[in-house]
Amino acid sequence: MHFHQRTLMRPVACTGIGLHSGKIINLCLRPAEPDTGVMFKRTDLPASPLIPADVHNVISTELSTTVGLDGVTVSTVEHLLSALAGLGVDNVLVEVDAPEVPIMDGSAAPFVFLMRGAGFTSQGKPRQYYRVRQEMQVSQNGKSVRVAPSDKLQVEFTIEFDHPLINQQRMEFVMDERGYDKELSRARTFGFLSDIRRLHENGLALGGSLDNAVVLDSFTVLNDDGLRFHDEFVRHKVLDFLGDLALVGRPIIGSFSAFKSGHALNNRLFRKFLADPRAWQLVTPELPAEVLTPAGEFGLPLEQAAQA
DSSP states (O other): OOOOOEESSSOOOEEEEOTTTTTEEEEEEEEEEEOOEEEEEEETTOOEEEEEEGGGEEEEESSEEEEEETTTBBBHHHHHHHHHHHHTOOOOOESSSSSOOOOOSSSHHHHHHHHHHHHHEEEEEOEEEEEOOSOOOEETEEEEEEEOOSSEEEEEEEEEEEETEEEEEEEEEEEHHHIIIIIIIIOOOOHHHHHHHHHHHTTTTTOOOOTTSEEOOOOSSTTTTTTTSTHHHHHHHHHHHHHHHHGGGGOEEEEEEEEEOOHHHHHHHHHHHHHTTSSSSEEEESSGGGGSSSSSSTOOOOGGGGEO
């Protein structure tokens, strides 16, 4: 657990392809002051407008999560946000010269590599957490996502696809920086060849390819390198979920259970959660790291937490 807010030690940049546009995009991550949160900055537009990474700024969940404010948007934010959450980075300025974050290899691993190269610094200001106080659920068309009280952040996710290489897959994950790096960050987004052809024909997902997604036909994986995990599909869904969860604005201590959920349903739950003050409590951990309960690096001994 990081008791104080963190940012990057220095700016770091990369270049990649836009999933939607297929064009080259430049991205730069810069350190930000405490309590800034994650801010997207469109450097290609006059006055370089800012968009806070916030659940209430989510304007589209089709194909990816898109945030927007005053007519300015940035899409495909979930993989970068997932990497930031997985590495415990609270405050960062994301400069991007396009209306989307580059897709890189379709996972969060390139962003993890980038930020580890920059290094992290503690900012000396306490980090606050949302402690879940009561169970809450949203459901639609046989899909659901639920949150319940817990002493740590954990996610249980189940997916179902009518494909012989997927069928039903389930994963349980307890948030831990080392575990995120090893178990989730390399899991790539995936799609079906028939859907990708249809998207391309309609001028969508023009940057999508075998270089940045796992692509399946009716029976096989088309990527020459195959899968990175036997259950890479559900691992990526957990990765996406943590990226959407980062839009809440503070780390959450609670247990999530999702069944076939996606960006839209995730966002509905997070908005509902924040709108009900009975569902959460702001807490600030006070104990030094060496006396933490062995619940994991992000585990929180709630009986020792102070209400904000």
